[in-house]
Structures are given as C-alpha cells and as structure tokens.
Amino acid sequence: MAELSTTSDTLTTAKAQPVRRKRIKISNIVDHAVLIAGAVLMLLPVVMVFLTTGFEDTDILRNGLRIDVGPHMGENFSNAMFERSGFTEAITGMRMLTNSLILGVGFALGKIAISLLAAYAxxxxxLRFATLAFWIIFTTLLLPLEVRILPSYEAIQRLGMTNTYGGLIIPLIASATATFFFRQFLMSVPEELAEAARIDGAGPVKFFIDILVPLSRTMIAAIFIIMFVFGWNQYLWPTMITTEESMFTLVRGIKQIVAVLEGGTIPEYGKSLALAIIAMIPPVLIVVFFQNWFVKGLTESDK
Amino acid sequence: MKRAGFTNVWLPIALLLPQLSIIAIFFYWPAGWALQSSFYLQDPFGFGSTFVGFENYTDLTRNREYLRIAGFTVVFCGLVTFFSLALALLLAVKADKVIRGAKTYRTLLMWVYAIAPPVAGFMGIMFFDQRNGPITEFFQVLGWDFKLGVNYFDTATAMIMVSVWKQIPVNFIFFLSGLQSIPRAVREAAMIDNRSAAGRFWGVTFPLLAPTAFFLLIINITYALFDTFGIIDTLMKGEPGNNPMTLVYKVYLDGFRGNDLGGSSAQSVILMILVLALTVFQFRLIERRIHYT
Structure with missing residues (x-):
C-alpha cells in the first residue's frame, strides 16, 4: 500500500518534490520555534520563582530572581509549611493549605450537588413554574459576585457568617454556571431512557441515582476540576470574609505577604515565594493530569 | 423539558429548593440591597440614611477620578483582550499544525490557567522589582526607567502584561478546540483552492473561527473587568495611592475602605448594567452561532 502510493507520487511529482519538501521543513521549524517561545513565556517565570526559593532572604533582596539552584530550598519550603507566622502567630502554610482545600473541594462538591438536582428538576x-424557576436561576449567570460584593458581605455579616467556612463557600455557590451546564447535558440525554425507566417501574429517585448520575460521571468530573480551580483561586471574597488569620487560604495569604514586602525589615522572600509555589501546585496538578476532562468541561460548559 | 417527564409535584420543588434558597439569600437579597442603597446617602457614622434619588449616580458622572478610572478600565480591557487573543491565536494555529509534540505543547501552554491571579500578581512584583526585577532590568537596557507603583504608566504596563500572561491559556484552549473542529474536508478543499498559507488562514480558517473569537471577546472583557482584581491589588501592593485601577477595584475601595456605601452601590449597579448588556449581547451571538453549525 505504502509502496504503491509512493511510486505513483514519484511518477507525478518527481521534479517538484525536493523543493516543496524543503519549504515544509522550514515552516515546520518556524512553527516549533513559535511554540517553544510560547512555552518558555509560560514556563520560565514560574521556574524562576521556584528556583529562587533556594536562596536566603538577604541574597534574594540583593540579587532578585535566580535561574540557578540554591541550597536553601528545603529550609524555605519547610518554613513556609510549618513555621507559625502572621500577626497573631496563628497561621502556618499547612493550615492555609487545609483551608484552601476545604474551600476548593467544598465549593466544587456543593455546587455540583445543588446544580445537578436543580437541573434534574x-x-x-x-412543573407549572418551570420557566419561572429557570429564569430565577439563570439571571444569576449575569452578575458575578464581584459586582455585588459589598451587599453580599453585608448579608453574610448580618447572618453572622464571617470567618466561617459556610460564609466563605455558600455565597460563591449562588451562581448558575454549573446548573446551566448540567441542564444542557441532561437535555442531550435520549428521551427513551426516561420512558424505558418508567415502563420498568423505576421512580424518579431511582432513575436519577441509578441512571443519570452514572451517565453524567464524565461531566461531573470535568465540572469538578473547573470548579475546584475556581474555588481554590478565589481572592476578593476570602479577603473580605476572613479576618481571622486561622481562616486564611493560601491565595488570601498572598495579600498578607505582599503587604509585608513594603516593611522596613528584610522581607521573608524565600518563604513567601515558597508559599506562592505551594499555592499553585494543587490546581496546576489537577489541570495537567486531567487535562482532557478539563478542556472538555471548559469548552463545553461555556457554550 | 423532556416529553417523558415525571409528574410528581413535590419532588421537583424539593430538588430546586437548595439552589433557589441560596440564590435568594446570597444573590437577590444583596443585589436588591445594592439597588436600594444606591438611592440613599449613608451617614458616615451609621446613623441612618437619607433618600437622595439619583444623586449618587449624577455625582459619579461629575467625579473626575471616577471618569478617569472608567477611561483606564476601557483601555485596560481593550489591550488585555487584544493581546491575549492575538498571542493565543498565533499559538493555537501553530499548535494545530504541528504533529510531533502537539500534546506536550498543549500542556505547556495551558497549565498557567490554574495559577491564581494574585499569585501571578505577586510574581509580577518580583519581575518588575525596581532594583533587580528581570523585566525592569530589560527595560532599563532599552532606556526605560521603569518604576512599578510610582509611575502611573509603568504600573499600568505591568498590570496589562501580567493580565495578558494569565489569560493566554484560556484563549489558547478555546481557539485550539475551535481549530480542531474544522472538518478535514474543508481544510483539504482550502488547500486545493488556495496555495498560500496566509491566504488560507484569512480566507477560510479565520472566518470559521469567528464565532469562537466573538465568544472569547466577551469572556475576555469579563475577565479584564472582574478577574484581574487580584492582579491589580497585588501589583499596587494594596496601596491605591495614585495607581491605576479598574472600576471593580473602585467599588471595593469606596465601599469597603472608604465607607461610601451609597456611591459604591451606585457603582455596583452601573457595573451590573454593563455586565447585563454584555451578556445579552453574548446570548444573541450564541443563538446566531447555533445557526452557523
């Protein structure tokens, strides 16, 4: 097969071939060069931040970011994770990591559970008021938390939910992005499935648990990844709602780090940079390892 | 709704209840409250408020600083959107073309999506550091005495650069998936019709990508408006001073730090209207987009 095609090819384009092949190669090199430049643009800043954690604070203060390996990396990371710091000496990197995980996972799971149920309904x-419910829910797509940040804060304060995980997570769930996504997905599930389930005598609860949830597994995973990253990376809302240091997330902690940079004493650069790296590891790992689900969820949920 | 729907009455209500109650408490109540307090002037010491009608709004239109911030927001959104879309499109077109290493390139170009904006902002502080930031040093070689947090224009440049860097991955992912959904037959037909790669791109590929690009335009404007808060806050090190800021930052600043509830609420409402307009525009595009395919 291969031989046949090459012989016919050489017959027809014997003269043109060498020239064209060369041109393809050059444009190929350009393609790769552009992509490598892009990859370096994305990768290099983070690599430099990572490598700089290998040096002492005074060294970083004097010389800035580094691209060589230093001896203090372990020390800086262990300080970042376990050394108590902050105004009240109440917070370690470990604690912030735990808070970030609670926020990321709690937000993702809460949102998925609530949205899936609502979309199913x-x-x-x-329902007589299905259209009404639809509009009540989907209006929330229009206004991100940022535009109603102050009144939301006021609401949480009146409910006495500042500095609680509930106050941190629940207001973020009050948006219909996932509901919209699950609705689109459930609409694409074949009609016959529900009919068959009904004929077999399965009730709505059984149908949901035994058929729809397993069917939506991939969708749930994709949404989970996107929502986890979204929740983990929240900044403005945690900044407003958590004033107690023991409630800080890693991303919220960045604000504290930056505020100290302007101080008179030598800032703890090594530890701060290590914390920044720790703050990006979990979401980056999830996105990289589950990138097929992630890309699918992202490109399909936003349609 | 499905034709073969269930007919229970109470079950769907129970299913909808969690979502509806969360939305009622944490969406409609705050949004309504913002709308209401935008018509009131709050006493700074918390002794009640007086109804002032549209005064909070008219004050804003006369407020020089607010107009300047609005102007900056427009420029900021425009530049961030343009550069992140352009760079992402270039990378996506190349990533779509190469065969060897395609998956590796995709991973390397998209993973920055997962980095939080304030973390990117913090990295920006290090890179634009006045004494020994690598980018500052590069600018100095070019004869630009770059001063982050001191010079308005320089700080704005840093904010835009970090915001673009952070947004390239999302655009890249969407462009790449848009490119990959162009049918093989169409590509082959284009190959026969048009020998020049540039002609093929602008004549065939780009128009087919237009729906994706329009959609991304909205996504990017929303990103530049709202999600860049963390980048802006960290790059100015929490000290607004004379630094550039976006409208969302101003809402936060006036309401949370300045205790000007009425003015901040009026700003919130203006932003809500802006986002509403953008979303309506987006929905209409999506409707049209369905007809495309």
Missing amino acids: IVYFR
Whole structure:
C-alpha cells in the first residue's frame, strides 16, 4: 500500500518534490520555534520563582530572581509549611493549605450537588413554574459576585457568617454556571431512557441515582476540576470574609505577604515565594493530569 | 423539558429548593440591597440614611477620578483582550499544525490557567522589582526607567502584561478546540483552492473561527473587568495611592475602605448594567452561532 502510493507520487511529482519538501521543513521549524517561545513565556517565570526559593532572604533582596539552584530550598519550603507566622502567630502554610482545600473541594462538591438536582428538576419534571424557576436561576449567570460584593458581605455579616467556612463557600455557590451546564447535558440525554425507566417501574429517585448520575460521571468530573480551580483561586471574597488569620487560604495569604514586602525589615522572600509555589501546585496538578476532562468541561460548559 | 417527564409535584420543588434558597439569600437579597442603597446617602457614622434619588449616580458622572478610572478600565480591557487573543491565536494555529509534540505543547501552554491571579500578581512584583526585577532590568537596557507603583504608566504596563500572561491559556484552549473542529474536508478543499498559507488562514480558517473569537471577546472583557482584581491589588501592593485601577477595584475601595456605601452601590449597579448588556449581547451571538453549525 505504502509502496504503491509512493511510486505513483514519484511518477507525478518527481521534479517538484525536493523543493516543496524543503519549504515544509522550514515552516515546520518556524512553527516549533513559535511554540517553544510560547512555552518558555509560560514556563520560565514560574521556574524562576521556584528556583529562587533556594536562596536566603538577604541574597534574594540583593540579587532578585535566580535561574540557578540554591541550597536553601528545603529550609524555605519547610518554613513556609510549618513555621507559625502572621500577626497573631496563628497561621502556618499547612493550615492555609487545609483551608484552601476545604474551600476548593467544598465549593466544587456543593455546587455540583445543588446544580445537578436543580437541573434534574428543570429538565425532567412537568412543573407549572418551570420557566419561572429557570429564569430565577439563570439571571444569576449575569452578575458575578464581584459586582455585588459589598451587599453580599453585608448579608453574610448580618447572618453572622464571617470567618466561617459556610460564609466563605455558600455565597460563591449562588451562581448558575454549573446548573446551566448540567441542564444542557441532561437535555442531550435520549428521551427513551426516561420512558424505558418508567415502563420498568423505576421512580424518579431511582432513575436519577441509578441512571443519570452514572451517565453524567464524565461531566461531573470535568465540572469538578473547573470548579475546584475556581474555588481554590478565589481572592476578593476570602479577603473580605476572613479576618481571622486561622481562616486564611493560601491565595488570601498572598495579600498578607505582599503587604509585608513594603516593611522596613528584610522581607521573608524565600518563604513567601515558597508559599506562592505551594499555592499553585494543587490546581496546576489537577489541570495537567486531567487535562482532557478539563478542556472538555471548559469548552463545553461555556457554550 | 423532556416529553417523558415525571409528574410528581413535590419532588421537583424539593430538588430546586437548595439552589433557589441560596440564590435568594446570597444573590437577590444583596443585589436588591445594592439597588436600594444606591438611592440613599449613608451617614458616615451609621446613623441612618437619607433618600437622595439619583444623586449618587449624577455625582459619579461629575467625579473626575471616577471618569478617569472608567477611561483606564476601557483601555485596560481593550489591550488585555487584544493581546491575549492575538498571542493565543498565533499559538493555537501553530499548535494545530504541528504533529510531533502537539500534546506536550498543549500542556505547556495551558497549565498557567490554574495559577491564581494574585499569585501571578505577586510574581509580577518580583519581575518588575525596581532594583533587580528581570523585566525592569530589560527595560532599563532599552532606556526605560521603569518604576512599578510610582509611575502611573509603568504600573499600568505591568498590570496589562501580567493580565495578558494569565489569560493566554484560556484563549489558547478555546481557539485550539475551535481549530480542531474544522472538518478535514474543508481544510483539504482550502488547500486545493488556495496555495498560500496566509491566504488560507484569512480566507477560510479565520472566518470559521469567528464565532469562537466573538465568544472569547466577551469572556475576555469579563475577565479584564472582574478577574484581574487580584492582579491589580497585588501589583499596587494594596496601596491605591495614585495607581491605576479598574472600576471593580473602585467599588471595593469606596465601599469597603472608604465607607461610601451609597456611591459604591451606585457603582455596583452601573457595573451590573454593563455586565447585563454584555451578556445579552453574548446570548444573541450564541443563538446566531447555533445557526452557523
């Protein structure tokens, strides 16, 4: 097969071939050069921050970011993780990591549970006020938390939920992005499935648990990844709602780090940079390892 | 709704209840409260408030600083959107073309998506450091005495550069998936019709990508408006001073630090209207986009 095609090829394009092949090669090199430049642009800043954690604070203060390996990396990372710091000496990197995980996982799971139930109700039930519920829910797509940040804060304060995980997580769930996504997905599930389930005598609860949830597994995973990263990376809301240092997340902790940079004493550069690296590890790992689900979820949920 | 729907009455209500109650408490109540307090002037010492009608809004239109911030926001959104879309498109077109290492390139170009904006901002502080930041040193070689946090223009440049860097991955992912969904037959037909690669791109590929690009335009404007808060806050090191800021930052600043509830709420409402307009525009595009395919 291969031989056949090459012989016919050489017959027809014997003269043109060497020239064209060369041109393809050059444009190939340009393609790779552009992509490598792009990859370096994305990678190098983080690599430099990572390598700089290998040096002492005075060294970093004097010489800035580094691209060589230093001896103090372990020390800086262990300080970042376990040394108590902050105004009240109440917070370690470990504690912030735990808070970030609670926020990321709690937000993702809460949002998925609530959205999946709501989407199921909207798609599979004959509701008199289905259209109304639909609009009540989907209006929330229009206004991100940032534009109503102050009144939301006020609401949380009146409910006495500042400095609680509930106050941190629940207001972030009050948006319909995932509901919209699950609705689209459930609409694409074949009609016959529900009919068959009904004929077999399965009730709505059984149908949901035994058929729809397993069917949506991939979708749930994709949404989980996106929501986890979204929750983990929250900044403005945690900044407002958590004033107690023991409630800080890693990303919220960055604000504290930056505030100290302007101080008179030598800032703890090594430890701060290590914390920045720790703050990016979990979401980056999830996105890289589950990138197929992640890309699918991202490109399909936003449609 | 499905034709073969269930007919229970109470079950769907129970299913909807968690979402509806969260939305009621944490969305409609705050949004309504913002709307209401935008018409009131709050006493700074917390002794009640007086109804002032549209005064908070008219004050804003006459406020020089607010108009300057609005102007900066427009320029900022425009530049961040343009550069992150352009760079991402270039990278996506190349990543779509190469065969060897395609998956590796995709991973390397998208992973920055997972980095939080304030973490990127913190990295920016190190890179634009006045004494020994690598980018500052590079600018100095070019004869630009770069001063982050001191010079308005320089700080704005740093904010835009970090915001673009952070946004390239999202645009890249969407462009690449848009490119990969162009049918093989169309590509081959284009190959026959048009020998020049540039002609093929602008004549065939780009128009087919237009729906993705329009959609990304909205996504990017929303990103530049809201999600860059963390980048802006860290790059100015929490000290607004004379630094450039976006409208969202101003809402936070006036309401949370300045205790000007009425003015801040009026700003919130203006932003809500802006986002509403953008979203309506987006929905109409999506409707049209369905007809495309």
